[in-house]
Amino acid sequence: MIELEGVPELIDPVMVAAFEGWNDAGDAASTAVAHLEREWKGEVFAALDAEDYYDFQVNRPTVWMDAGVRKITWPTTRLSVVRVGGEKPRDLVLVRGIEPSMRWRSFCNELLGFAHELGVELVVVLGALLGDTPHTRPVPVSGVTSDADLAQRMDLEETKYEGPTGIVGVLQEACTHAGVPAVSLWAAVPHYVSQPPNPKATLALLNRLEDLLDLRIPLGELPEDARAWQVGVDQLAAEDSEVAEYVQTLEEARDTAELPEASGEAIAREFERYLRRRDGGAPGGPPGGHATADGTDSASYLRDSPSGRTRPPRPPKPDTPGAAGNAGDSGDSGDSGDSGEAGDSGEAGGSGGQDGEDTSED
Secondary structure, X not given: OOOOOOOOOOOOOEXXXXXXXXXXXXXXXXXXXXXXXXXXXXXXXXXXXXXXXXXXXXXXXXXXXXXXXXXXXXXXXXXXXXXXXXXXXXXXXXXXXXXXXXXXXXXXXXXXXXXXXXXXOEEEEEEEEEEXXXXXXXXXXXXXXXXXXXXXXXXXXXXXXXXXXXXXXXXHHHHHHOOOOEEEEEEEEEHHHOOOOOHHHHHHHHHHHHHHHOOOOXXXXXXXXXXXXXXXXXXXXXXXXXXXXXXXXXXXXXXXXXXXXXXXXXXXXXHHHHHHHHHHOOOOOOOOOOOEOOOOOOOOOOOOEOOEOOOOOOOOOOXXXXXXXXXXXXXXXXXXXXXXXXXXXXXXXXXXXXXXXXXXXX
């Protein structure tokens, strides 16, 4: 039985969750939830027992000094709550942690227990995966659900994915079986530059979350960070002719795939989003790999090795299947091709085992 003392009655609460590990390429998803928590000054009200779900040889605790006293921070998953003001205030329950090493079903049941006690009306899980997408184009973000009615009502893709899955996919299905509406938003991160941080992918996830929940999120320095990130990757890619050629091939494949989407209706939607964000403002161990388009682990390619850079694989020709920028776990509106659990190609699975840890004191 979960008892929540000191948590006020929430207004139209939505749970937004992200987990470090295999579902979090470039740390894009976990950084998005951390941004919400920071901008809206979230207050942590609960933490899961780390010993129930984590292997500390995979996700090690950290020791630190506080006024001369040594303290330990244990890797775990924490819940906080923030209130979004405006004409229609509502509350967000933020879940930020690490993909568990064990007992995934119990982990999901515990989170669902919190959702039930808090009256959560919708669960949104953020994820990021590695895909054949160029860094020079808008980040593909796909929204998927297992609920056909919810997919139609919220303009989402009904997932048909089959294959390896991670905690994002498991939690979404647990919500579905428990009768809690659940959505996953997946950002596709270029596999040839997957090192964190990736502010461009984080920004794309937050923009899609704005649209999904019809709220305005304070973005702070994220837009400028995203531009700086792209300039930096442009410079690194320009130093290697093979990488530059590879990026150009991805651009051509992406542009060809998206040509039918460049309709008047699609352009009007993007322009409306732009106006809303411009005028509205905002109210007050070594890590493992990441999910890819085929459900396997993958590492970064561009300057990812102390001894130099690893060449990216030769892409398929644009007229062959899979060449149009498939992006793993996402697949909405043709943005990213088939994208795993966010579409139909290769979601996130296993326990990627990132050595991430929270900064809260145990």
